[in-house]
Amino acid sequence: MRFGVVRFPGSCDETDAVLACERFGEAELLWHGDCDLRGVDVVVIPGGFSYGDYLRVGAIARFSPVMEAVAEHARAGGIVFGICNGFQVLCEAGLLPGALLPNAGLRFVCRQVEVEVANADTPFTRACERGDVLSIPVKHFTGRYYAPEEELRGLDAHGQIILRYREGHNPNRSMGDIAGVSNREHNVMGLMPHPEHAVDPLTGSADGGRLFESMAMALAPA
């Protein structure tokens, strides 16, 4: 079971993501300029400021050579997991529904928040139960999830809302308290909180590890 973490110019949390993945499987860095995913099972698009967030968050990274391979991987049913800037990139690439807008407070916010597992029947959450509360930090300027009302209803109906901020914990006024969504097929997920920064109680919480554990379980030989 191998995780591949994509490194773009401007990625910041890629080594953190590798460390988190290594707790549950093998992990390596993938280079943005390569079209080859080197046979990894799970692709992680990490947090940071790919291409300096210039033009629009995630807008340039989606044109990286590696993103074609990521899209192909996703179309073939492979698991893709986008964290923060990775979530933004996946939305820009059309692999996830909706968009991320600047926080309602128009400020960067770094804070430990609580999110609730809204769908535990996905490759990202199967180590959890529906309703489980996870303590995971957020840190972003552009994290307010937005989708048109109709699309939101669709997401809800198809179990695509995977994580919601608990009451009082929505840091950016995301619609529907949405912290993480998946595509219709549930093999591509993006989330604003940083589970790779919640894999060790010493640095605050180990709750985020359950998402990585879920992905490892999803691919474990039966």
Added chain:
Amino acid sequence: MSAGAASAERLSEARALGLTDSEYELIVDKMGREPNGVELAVFSLMWSEHCAYKHSKKLLGRLPTEGPHLLMGPGENAGAVTVGNGLAIAFKVESHNHPSAVEPFQGAATGVGGILRDVFAVGARPIAILDSLRFGELSSGRSRYLLDGAVSGIGHYGNSIGVPTVGGEVYFEGPYEQNCLVNAMCLGIAREDRLIRSAAAGVGNLLVLMGARTGRDGIGGASVLASAELDSEDASKRPTVQIGDPFEEKRVMECCLELLDRGTLRSLQDLGAAGLSSSASEMASKGEVGLDIDVSRVPLREDDMEPFEIMVSESQERMLCVIEPEKLAELEEICERWEVRATAIGEVTESRRLRVLDGDEVVGDMPVDALVDDCPLYDLEPAAPSEQIYPAPPQVLDPSADAHETLLALLSSHNLASRRPLFEQYDSIVQSRTVRRPEDADAAVLQLAPDGGKGAIAVSIDGNGRRVACDPYTGTVEAVLECAANLACVGAEPLGLTNCLNFGNPEKPHVAWQLERSVAGMADVLRELGVPVVGGNVSLYNESGDGPIYPTPVVGMVGALPDAAVAPRSGFAREGDVVALVSSGVKLSLPGSELAKLRGDELPLGLPEVDVAAVRATLDAVRAAARGGGLNAVHDVSEGGVAVALAESCLAGGLGASVSLPDTGSESLFGEGVGRFLIAGESAAVAALGDRAAVIGMVGGGSLEIEGAGSWGLPELREKSGAFAQAFL
């Protein structure tokens, strides 16, 4: 004068660039002729206060710079200490005050960018940023604008580059109204054997410029802006402020670290104040070589830049390195991978001269020693003022207010309210090392290996300008002890200190006196603590028409601790824990305190003397206890005194406490004095501190109860302590 009369035209040009007549004459003497325009531009920057430390160098020689953990002392881009297991921590603090006063967002952002480059220039990966900020009172619109801009700028740069901002401090006082302070500190980690120095070496080796193109930004920043007082024309100085691009720096940083990892570079130096002029001269001076630089090869933002502009531009995100010619292809390949521009712009020569070429034409030719070593150093002419030179702060609290109201007023004052609305704007956790985040504990705690393993460091940055204004010697002693106390709270032993001396115009006798007494205090207390200065920065001429800022020595200390997991937090953590006060015997007093400020009291001239040896013994005892694992809370008693410390520990832990103090007068509740700690834990752990610890009560309940003084519910305390949020609306 030995070499020809100075022409009137050049002399007036020299004056406009900030040189004195006698300095100009000395340049003519050293050159053996009059400098041309390029040379004059380079000299004016190299001989500016900012680059040459001409008013502070003699004083700085008094500070201790040797210690058992020291690897690299002052003089390199950053100093470094060993933390064991072959690992080094490089660190430094630097000011970006005047740029921030003129344009706060870019000024603060490029301050962070500059200190990051200093750290990776020695081969260390930046792992933490801290900042120390001073502004005028928040009742002023200008101060709110500066605060907002500076905080956004620091966050913009640090967050985007992936280095956590783990701590810092901010205070608001009238004398900073026109001249704010923005000091940024950075720590980096490296294997000891991978630290690299900046000395250019190897005649025939290539000088390569990496990173951003060179533009007209920041021309004259070190002289016109950083080495002169601020005045009403400052808006016109905006073009001297540089513009930061953290995305460029991120690539340059990753690229440099990879080049260092592969051993491609002989030496490395960042470009900061005075741009190429300063970097090249420093590298040549340290390596005792010469350098030829061809400005026609420097990649430019604008085509028509003059050679002197290229030599002094302070465009950001640039690094200069020396490599062997056969390594050029390897360097270019790695730079291309990181999309970093790299251009060979010159070479190392035997000449001991800095030669500036424009293609085939020599446009400048200066002896390196003259540029770096021959700037005249000035003796200060200190004179103690006969009375306090700073006005009393405006009264905002009736002196007859009772203890209940007084504590609430202190907690909601802008100097003491919770900094959460500020530090939440910074990424404090990237790189997975942060074990104690801002407000978790008195110092930030970072594990050395991001995947666990033992070994950790703690870091804190401190300074209290008002106390130093009251007494430059004792106030500085207190600042250093406060910083050491913050480390002791988490069980860390200080290894080294970096300082940024922010003062007014040193040519004025009372400012010279502040500077002289402050450095004397710092030297004495550091000798007593056995902690060396590893490097730092001096920022003078911090004054405006309203007079000088409070003298503000800012100190940052790095300490080591064996086990981050047991590092005590500052908040009460467990019902039933015994609460005790640990004291060094330093008397608590009100003059110069936060309460005195709220009451509008005059600043005293002189503070009670500090028994440094007694405080040191207390720090040792608290550190040992903190390492033992039995204490659940350790918090330094500082601004606002014992009552504020109690309230802070209640709020941080979400638990109340009931205590009984020997005396409930204002001095006992709100008085200040170093070397006091509030601790909580099991009675055995508290008892281990012996007579130093006086039990005063117990953790529990939903309120703070101080017998005979008052009772405060946690919601009420929380609301008051949240007052700082208004600063960012």
